[in-house]
Amino acid sequence: MNAIDTRAHAQSLDQADPLKDFRSAFVIADSDLIYLDGNSLGRLPKRAAEQLQNGIEATWGKRLIRGWNEAWMYLPEQLGARIAKLIGAQPDEVILADSTSVNLFKLASAALAARPNRQEILTDDLNFPSDLYVLDSAAQASSGRRLRILESIDQVYGPELQLQQALGDQTALLSLTHTVFKSAFVYDMAGMTRSAHEAGALTLWDLSHSVGSVDLDLNGSGADLAVGCTYKYLNGGPGAPAFLYVRRDLQDELLNPISGWMGRDDMFGFQRDFEPHAGIRRFLTGTPSVLGLLGIEAGVELILEAGMDALRAKSVAQTEYLIALFESMLEPLGFHLKSPRENDRRGSHVTLSHDLAWQIAQVLTQKMNVIPDFRAPDNIRLGIAPIYTRFEDIYEGVRRMQSVVENGLHLDVPAGAGGVT
């Protein structure tokens, strides 16, 4: 038995990994690069590159507008039905459209319209800032209602109890990011949804950091509404269209606030009045980004093939392993763990803080060929995408971080911020 903080131990864990062959389905352009940012942008599946190429040259190039009927028209539903399998939903409850932010606005507005006599959207300050801006806009646009933001005291755990206590007859909507982008804290979706329903409120979950990384059971949890991203753990490509979920029995009750022809019943009738399409399709607005959609299928199919149970088991093993390496190699150097230790409360990234986190992240990306991401003020997030991340990548990433601090390489970097990390 090797000591845990050795490369040989990491390699033995990779040898025993039942999912190890999935890595070869992805483009690995630089074998020395330690990529720990799959929670922000997943790797390119080889088959996605082929499908995009084919969609451009064979369909767009040769079939022109015939491509709509032959291939593109129902992509939003078809991909939605595949993603439904990953989130515990029915095939006709999920559809691809727009971006996560836009979908959040559409569903929050629809929920507010369905609860006209309640004044508040409830959320917390661990929510993604963009989600807070969007929820604010939706509240203001809906007869001046308000967004109430509860505080997480430690900025790691979601304030579940406080949120439950704050739910009341003024709450129209409880909207939370299921796996928190900063700390990877995972909300108890079923418990929070039950409390919201007891108060008469609807729930809207952002699954961006959850889909493809943690077990999700939207139907089993009674969730009303959800949105999520396809370019993170689903590996759908930069800016790929997002998905939205509306529970079946709510679909004909709720209205898309941005009525457009793609969401109209009989879209080619071109009548003057808007008549919403039955079911989930009413949440479409305009023509989808077809090229963006074409990049999504390969990544989703790989996740389905690997299976969420196996992926989640590997993700838990890998985040536990990373935390064990942190204790032995990084904690003595001034790093602190900013993610939950309980496996069932942690998503697939691990956050470490350090007083000089910004400088350390700079050296890692510019000199050490490690890509983590930095989140202000002092967090380094290490994202694990179990479909392609190896135990050895985790070991090597931690080892390079250790050497940056041990050798003081970060001490020459001036403080600053900017750019996408």
Ligand SMILES: *Cc1c(COP(=O)(O)O)cnc(C)c1O
């Ligand atoms: C990544 C992410 C988004 C991204 O939204 P876009 O509209 O694609 O920019 C939104 N919310 C959360 C919680 C995210 O993690």
